[in-house]
Amino acid sequence: MIASFLDLLLRWSHLLFALVWIGHNYANVVKQPTFMPLGGQRDEPSRSADLEARMQREHGTFRYASIVVWASGMAMLWQRGWLPDALLLQGPLAVIGMGAWIGTLMLLNLWLVLWPHQKKVLGFVPAPMEERVRCSRITFLSSRTNTILSIPLLFLMLASGHGLQLF
Template identity: 35%
Template sequence: MNPLASIKGVWIAGLLVSVVLAMIVNLAGGNGLLAFDELAFVRWVHIVAGIIWVGLLYYFNFVQMPAVAAATADQGGPGPAAIGKYILPRALLWFRWASLVTWGAGAWYLVQNDSLLDVFTLGLTGGDPDYALPMGIGVWLGTVLLINVWFVLWPNQKKLMGLAPSQGEADLAKAKKTVASVARINAVLSIPMLMFMVAAPHGIPL
């Protein structure tokens, strides 16, 4: 069976390649074939999920929203219905759950690293301020993004997709405006979020 023929196959193949390469690196480093680093594993999950989450955020803002606007304005074209019916629900599914996995894996990493409280208090309770302050800013920005995804964007998207009741055209128009505005806000906040999360171990590039 060709693993590239399905999304599940791609995930399985990617994980298998990762495990095989990790084993090779472990052997080359003299650490044993199945050496397991929980912190490294959680960080890996955090990064992969974060790429999916932020990648879809940028897709919505930089690709789908302009494309829907262009399709709506094209009087002789196919219209945006296909995007709303086939693409948007799947994209939102991956988007929502990737955000939750990203945040959860990141929080678990900080717990295992004994730095959750220091990071969330921006270093005011202790820890290395050169790590806790920038990481804390990144974590709080990510938390705002997560809240927006689940408690602002998703409830309004459900109205627009007919998955939740609305109060008529005015309510739908308000939901559409809210989704567009909050998606843009999340896109803006994601840029400093990524900078500060990388800054904690590597320094602020300014």
């Protein structure tokens, strides 16, 4: 009974927070399909405390959703006893294992590449305008990388349970 409840909780948290994380990426692609460099005319003093708080909350929700997605996915694999074979890409678990590795790369890209640069772009960390403009390109490319990686990730996650015979 407890194992069934844990499995249900992990599945739903994985799905719900994946929608938040990947949905944020997809929304950004629709909202801004091409790169637009950060303009040098941004007026920092006019940015309100309310806007700053909303941006912090939005980006925090997005970032921490990625951790919940990754942790719940790894927990599901561990709970079933699949984690070692999946991560070593062995047997029929190689399919979901590839999805797990892509998800891990996406998480690392978000936390180690995108977020440190995005903090400068958004003004959460002081940086000269030239650095902020440079970082805007890096954040754009890093975000698009995660969006593109989400397509094979979703395919591999679904193929592991629905269509494994294709592999």
